[in-house]
Amino acid sequence: MIPLTPAGPVTWPEGKRCAVAFTFDVDAESPLLTTDPAFADRMGAMSHQAYGPLVGVPRLLSILDELQVPATFFVPGYTAHRHPEPIRSIAAAGHEIAHHGYLHESLVGVDEQTEREILDRGLRALQEVVGVTPVGYRAPMWEMNWHTPKLLAEFGFLYDSTLMDSDHPYELAVDDQSALVELPVSWALDDWQQYCFVPDFSGTGLIETPAKAIELWRAELDAMRDVGGAWILTNHPFLSGRPGRAAALREFIAEVCAMDDVWVAGMAEIAGYVREQALTPRTLTRPELNIPAEP
Amino acid sequence: MIPLTPAGPVTWPEGKRCAVAFTFDVDAESPLLTTDPAFADRMGAMSHQAYGPLVGVPRLLSILDELQVPATFFVPGYTAHRHPEPIRSIAAAGHEIAHHGYLHESLVGVDEQTEREILDRGLRALQEVVGVTPVGYRAPMWEMNWHTPKLLAEFGFLYDSTLMDSDHPYELAVDDQSALVELPVSWALDDWQQYCFVPDFSGTGLIETPAKAIELWRAELDAMRDVGGAWILTNHPFLSGRPGRAAALREFIAEVCAMDDVWVAGMAEIAGYVREQALTPRTLTRPELNIPAEP
Amino acid sequence: MIPLTPAGPVTWPEGKRCAVAFTFDVDAESPLLTTDPAFADRMGAMSHQAYGPLVGVPRLLSILDELQVPATFFVPGYTAHRHPEPIRSIAAAGHEIAHHGYLHESLVGVDEQTEREILDRGLRALQEVVGVTPVGYRAPMWEMNWHTPKLLAEFGFLYDSTLMDSDHPYELAVDDQSALVELPVSWALDDWQQYCFVPDFSGTGLIETPAKAIELWRAELDAMRDVGGAWILTNHPFLSGRPGRAAALREFIAEVCAMDDVWVAGMAEIAGYVREQALTPRTLTRPELNIPAEP
Amino acid sequence: MIPLTPAGPVTWPEGKRCAVAFTFDVDAESPLLTTDPAFADRMGAMSHQAYGPLVGVPRLLSILDELQVPATFFVPGYTAHRHPEPIRSIAAAGHEIAHHGYLHESLVGVDEQTEREILDRGLRALQEVVGVTPVGYRAPMWEMNWHTPKLLAEFGFLYDSTLMDSDHPYELAVDDQSALVELPVSWALDDWQQYCFVPDFSGTGLIETPAKAIELWRAELDAMRDVGGAWILTNHPFLSGRPGRAAALREFIAEVCAMDDVWVAGMAEIAGYVREQALTPRTLTRPELNIPAEP
Numbered sequence A, B, C, D: 001m002i003p004l005t006p007a008g009p010v011t012w013p014e015g016k017r018c019a020v021a022f023t024f025d026v027d028a029e030s031p032l033l034t035t036d037p038a039f040a041d042r043m044g045a046m047s048h049q050a051y052g053p054l055v056g057v058p059r060l061l062s063i064l065d066e067l068q069v070p071a072t073f074f075v076p077g078y079t080a081h082r083h084p085e086p087i088r089s090i091a092a093a094g095h096e097i098a099h100h101g102y103l104h105e106s107l108v109g110v111d112e113q114t115e116r117e118i119l120d121r122g123l124r125a126l127q128e129v130v131g132v133t134p135v136g137y138r139a140p141m142w143e144m145n146w147h148t149p150k151l152l153a154e155f156g157f158l159y160d161s162t163l164m165d166s167d168h169p170y171e172l173a174v175d176d177q178s179a180l181v182e183l184p185v186s187w188a189l190d191d192w193q194q195y196c197f198v199p200d201f202s203g204t205g206l207i208e209t210p211a212k213a214i215e216l217w218r219a220e221l222d223a224m225r226d227v228g229g230a231w232i233l234t235n236h237p238f239l240s241g242r243p244g245r246a247a248a249l250r251e252f253i254a255e256v257c258a259m260d261d262v263w264v265a266g267m268a269e270i271a272g273y274v275r276e277q278a279l280t281p282r283t284l285t286r287p288e289l290n291i292p293a294e295p
Helices: A032-035 A038-042 A043-066 A079-082 A084-092 A113-131 A148-154 A211-226 A243-257 A265-274 B030-035 B035-040 B044-067 B075-082 B082-091 B112-130 B148-155 B210-227 B243-257 B267-276 C030-035 C037-041 C043-067 C077-082 C084-092 C113-131 C148-154 C210-227 C243-257 C268-277 D029-035 D039-040 D043-067 D077-084 D084-092 D111-128 D148-154 D210-227 D243-255 D265-277
Strands: A019-026 A070-074 A098-101 A170-173 A179-183 A230-235 A262-264 B017-026 B074-077 B096-099 B170-173 B179-182 B230-235 B263-264 C016-027 C072-075 C097-099 C168-175 C179-182 C231-237 C263-266 D016-024 D072-075 D095-100 D169-171 D180-184 D230-237 D262-264
Touching: A019 A043, A019 A211, A019 A265, A032 A038, A032 A043, A032 A079, A038 D077, A038 D243, A043 A070, A043 A084, A043 A243, A043 C043, A070 A079, A070 A084, A079 A084, A079 B074, A079 D016, A098 A113, A098 D043, A098 D148, A113 A148, A113 C168, A113 C268, A148 A179, A148 B082, A170 D084, A211 A243, A211 B210, A211 D243, A230 B170, A230 D180, A243 A262, A243 D016, A262 B210, B017 B044, B017 B210, B017 B267, B030 B035, B030 B075, B035 B044, B035 B210, B044 B082, B044 D077, B075 B082, B075 B112, B075 C231, B082 B096, B096 B112, B096 B267, B096 C168, B096 D072, B112 B148, B148 B179, B148 B263, B170 B267, B179 B267, B210 B230, B210 B243, B210 D072, B230 D111, C016 C043, C016 C210, C016 C268, C030 C043, C030 C077, C037 C043, C043 C243, C072 C077, C072 C084, C077 C084, C077 C113, C077 D016, C077 D180, C084 C097, C084 C113, C084 C268, C097 C113, C097 C268, C113 C148, C113 D077, C148 C179, C168 C268, C210 C231, C210 C243, C210 D210, C231 D043, C243 C263, C243 D210, D016 D043, D016 D265, D029 D039, D029 D043, D029 D077, D039 D043, D043 D243, D072 D077, D072 D084, D095 D111, D095 D265, D111 D148, D169 D265, D210 D230, D210 D243, D243 D262
Parallel strands: A019 A070, A019 A230, A019 A262, A070 A098, B017 B074, B017 B230, B017 B263, B074 B096, C016 C072, C016 C231, C016 C263, C072 C097, D016 D072, D016 D230, D016 D262, D072 D095
Antiparallel strands: A170 A179, B170 B179, C168 C179, D169 D180
């Protein structure tokens, strides 16, 4: 067995120390419906999720426009079908739209062919509704299979943003011929853990203040500036689009933009910059439970 | 399929920027009994819930009287039957009493006829005990069915306060003839998530300080003043009636009343003001899982 | 049906505004063993619980001695059998020992005769090991049956400390002849919710700082001083006996003792003082699900 | 039955008041795989865990090197097999490597012979990969059986670090002939409760800030300095190796090293120092549910 090797350092443009991406997962109704289609009957829960595209997205776009920050929106195909105008407005504002499944389907235990169909369905929805072919992918719930990278390469994706084993982006080996740029994420850089409560679906009722969430994210960013990696924040419009949270996020984005050692960019732009560095791809392997000792 | 449209802006009286309502759900024993009638045998849990009408309501009424603030109390019919004096004292103090089910029944999966009977039973209880016919409704656990608005219109309600897809009140289309004013709520503006622990019923044991709860609510209010919507706080007398929480809430209410851009009013008054604006009703639709692409 | 009436005000000695009791539930191994006797096989969990009598109790006694504060310890009979010396040292230091079941048995669904046997077993254990006959009782998990007060009266208890429907102590009617003094508690005044984590038994992993716990308790005390009731804090030696928590509690107790409007006393002393006021007993009734309207 | 006796005081070198150990459990993939081997199929979860050895360990080693602090790493044998280089680098940097099971196996309900095989498998892995024979042991999830100490003595371990019934290290009696030094731990001194979230495995989503975690640990340390015991912190590289947490930990370690009354040492060194004091071994006994009264 070949031991895993950690990702190496990368460089950033113009001597910046750290890349920053503000990303938004526009889940809307999809995570609930994929868990149990009967959630469609719950008018209250559906309205809670619809807040994301209907109110959160316009508010967040307005903040991004005011601060002139490019962002990346991961959009399940189903969200594009149900909420076409908000999703088109994201593209119209010049932000990147990336793939996030069709109905936010969990990939746990999903076979290759089914997963291929989900990828295709999501791509077609974004093509139909927004006319874009995304170059980036993020697996729902940040969970995917060992065959997923091969499928992503088949579909021509440039990058994935699902894994958590590095502070630095890297080239993820798919096979001898191809690789994906991996832009890694972290549970600590996600608003879901701070804010999400939907009865019978997610959360225990814990709802933190925006100040606490920002304090957590700032601590990680300050340290990432020394580390030199990519700090990728994930927010959900149905959560961080609420007035108090959006206001706190706006202040924080402004603070980050004023850091002169930080490169704020869209995910595709970051992935493209990493790709140009022609890094040696890392091979990740499924853990075996009966490992022979190394020679 | 017609895509959902977001609620538009509304205006507030005398150039105020934001409407504020302090609402209280006087659940008392009902949420436990509706979950499992055997909770009636638990003298401890029943005493925890009875604290609401017995101690919390008089304390909160005294605070509202001192600060001269009108409030709205959502009262399950069962609470009125079991605790008639505290509920009558709410009405006697001039506050609004609104509908909150009979036994705080979950509406998940409930058919139209059963739901009609629950609505009727709740109405009759409030009529019998307090002599009021409420114009407002809030579904227990903020969850209702797609047929609920039609039933509410049938019973002649002016407004509902259950949905979460907007910062602004709106007219919710029921059919071509009628609409309900919707006064939307948010999980972040509810004391249950901050304070509630009842073994075998709700909560993980997390109990926050009043200072933290108020910090969360203040952050949302400060931002809502810029947004121009309605900031609707939901407290439960069995929780926020406790001495330390009521004292913190009192200070916060006083702080809010001193904001000169905020209109503090009862829910019926807010709904009436919105109704006068003759807004175009919004049509909300149940998500379909097989959505055809838009033409 | 006779509606419940709230407890009325009480007076405190020497014009004090508020009574304070520091109480300690010396649960040790019992709550785990009563939930599942197989916990006895878990040497780690048993050691976590044994910390209470072995380390927590001496440390807390030393603090109480230093500050000259009388306290009340609720001791399951099983704890006295397994840890006789620590329990005797409580009595030797002049503190009150009260009843807390034999094996911290849940009383949910327990019939009268079984409950009578548990009460008897707990009493005999305290008599055997410490030579005391307690005058106070607290039900495990703060949950008891509607027949429990009658049993407590049968056994001659002066007071109970289990219910949560009042800020003020009151006389709880048992029958026409007898009553118990009730000294009410609150989930917000319990260290379990702030600190307890035992895998497969209790807690989600949330462990708060002592500063946060004290802040919560102080907020309730400051308000209770205005309310004029009894502020009864419940700590567990296996939790609050840990060094950092005990140090914070020590500082807080000292702070409370310096408040000149507060009467710090043991529970039996408080109950005795309440008894002398010859309050009219309150009748509490089990909620019925088919309540006829009042005449 | 012989009642348990608490551990007595110990002394520390050069008049120090308190011993401090920074320990790291390098769990990596093992806790997930032992719970359900199907976690091996989850590329996302596996990458989250691999972060520990790949990124966290080098970062933490660098901090320990900068501050010249000796630390102790508890390493499941499986982690050594899957991540040999990071584990070797720990030893190469002069830190102690100790036993933490083979696959982080839960010992709940495990019989003596199976547990012996696990101990042997873990020892052989550390011997094969790193060439060390550990003198210390910590049971996964801090849970072990009453027969575990005997097995640890059989295998020649000097110390165990699993139990929670003391602030002070002690000699744990195994039989008339032998004893183990016990270095006790506490749930409050563990980063898992503050930071860990892995869907379908652990955590509710609560993720605290590094500042809150450090505040909790500092409160316990400040008090332990007065108590004179051993303050043993447990961190996990997959959690505390993240940039913001590692930066906060680095500052805290520096702060601790500057305390002139504190002895910072590896666990084996602390255990050796305790062993030299020839303390009378404590006998711990399984709680019996039918305890006869003491004579």
